Amino acid sequence: MKQTLRLGRVAGFAVGVHWSVLVIMVLLAQSLATGVLPARAPGTAAPVAWPLGAAGAVLFLVSLLAHELAHALVARHFGVRVQQVTLWLLGGMAEFRDEPPSARADLLMAGAGPLTSVAAGVGFGSAAVLLSAVRGPVAVVVVLLWLAMINLILAGFNLLPGAPLDGGRILRAALWWRHGDRARAALTAARAGHVLGLTLVLAGLAELMVFGMLDGVWTTLVGWFLVVAAAAEGTAARSAGGAQRRQPRTGVGR
Ligand SMILES: [Zn+2]
Structure with a gap:
C-alpha cells in the first residue's frame, strides 16, 4: 500500500x-x-x-x-x-x-x-x-x-474467521498448530476468507437493492476487498507450499 x-x-x-x-x-x-x-x-x-x-x-x-x-x-x-x-x-x-x-x-x-x-x-x-x-x-x-x-x-x-482478517489468521494458526502444515492451513484460511467476502458482497447488494440502504455500498466494498485479498493469500499459500517441498521456505509478504 x-x-x-x-x-x-x-x-x-x-x-x-x-x-x-x-x-x-x-x-x-x-x-x-x-x-x-x-x-x-x-x-x-x-x-x-x-x-x-x-x-x-x-x-x-x-x-x-x-x-x-x-x-x-x-x-x-x-x-x-x-x-x-x-x-x-x-x-x-x-x-x-x-x-x-x-x-x-x-x-x-x-x-x-x-x-x-x-x-x-x-x-x-x-x-x-x-x-x-x-x-x-x-x-x-x-x-x-x-x-x-x-x-x-x-x-x-x-x-470473523477468514483471511486476511485477524480471525482468519487465528484460524490459520490453529490449523497449523493442529496439522503442522502451514501452507495447507493458510490455504484453508484463504478459502474461508473468500466465502466470507462473497457473503458480505451478497449481503451488501441485498441491503442496497431490497432496502435501498446506502450502507450496502460499504458492505459490498468491504466484501469485495476481502475476496481479492483472500485470492492473493491463496496464491501465496499455494506457491509457499510448492517452495516448501523444493527448498527451505523464504518469507512471502502479506
Ligand atoms: Zn488486525
Missing part, C-alpha cells in the same frame, strides 16, 4: 496514511456531528458538534493505529520484520516482510490487534461512565460511548 502521507516513526515503525483515509475521517465526523450527537445529545449546537465529531474521528484513527501497532510490536518480538503500518479507507494494515516463525507466533500476532481494540473499547466505555457519573457534558459522554462501541465492533468484525 502506497503511503500518501508519512506520519513518521512510531515505536520504530514507518507509520503513514493513504489519502483514502480522509474519506473515512470526513464520513465519521459528519455522522457524529449530524447524526449521533443530535439524536443522543439533543441541543448540541453545530459549533460544538462538529469539533466533537472531528475529535471522535481522530480518536478512532488513533485506536485503529493502536490496533495495527499491536500486531507490529508482537511481530517484532518474534523477529518478523515490519515493512510499514498504513491507515487507509477500510482500516489499518501492518505489512510484514517475513511470515510468522511458528503457529504460536502467528496466533499471538493476529490476536494482539483485536485484543487492543477490545481494551480501547473498555477504556472509552469506562471514561464515558466516569464522566457521566460526575455529570460531565452529555455530548462528550456520547462521543466516548460511540468510540467504545466502534472499537468493539472493529474487534468483532476482525475476528
Whole structure:
C-alpha cells in the first residue's frame, strides 16, 4: 500500500496514511456531528458538534493505529520484520516482510490487534461512565460511548474467521498448530476468507437493492476487498507450499 502521507516513526515503525483515509475521517465526523450527537445529545449546537465529531474521528484513527501497532510490536518480538503500518479507507494494515516463525507466533500476532481494540473499547466505555457519573457534558459522554462501541465492533468484525482478517489468521494458526502444515492451513484460511467476502458482497447488494440502504455500498466494498485479498493469500499459500517441498521456505509478504 502506497503511503500518501508519512506520519513518521512510531515505536520504530514507518507509520503513514493513504489519502483514502480522509474519506473515512470526513464520513465519521459528519455522522457524529449530524447524526449521533443530535439524536443522543439533543441541543448540541453545530459549533460544538462538529469539533466533537472531528475529535471522535481522530480518536478512532488513533485506536485503529493502536490496533495495527499491536500486531507490529508482537511481530517484532518474534523477529518478523515490519515493512510499514498504513491507515487507509477500510482500516489499518501492518505489512510484514517475513511470515510468522511458528503457529504460536502467528496466533499471538493476529490476536494482539483485536485484543487492543477490545481494551480501547473498555477504556472509552469506562471514561464515558466516569464522566457521566460526575455529570460531565452529555455530548462528550456520547462521543466516548460511540468510540467504545466502534472499537468493539472493529474487534468483532476482525475476528470473523477468514483471511486476511485477524480471525482468519487465528484460524490459520490453529490449523497449523493442529496439522503442522502451514501452507495447507493458510490455504484453508484463504478459502474461508473468500466465502466470507462473497457473503458480505451478497449481503451488501441485498441491503442496497431490497432496502435501498446506502450502507450496502460499504458492505459490498468491504466484501469485495476481502475476496481479492483472500485470492492473493491463496496464491501465496499455494506457491509457499510448492517452495516448501523444493527448498527451505523464504518469507512471502502479506
Ligand atoms: Zn488486525
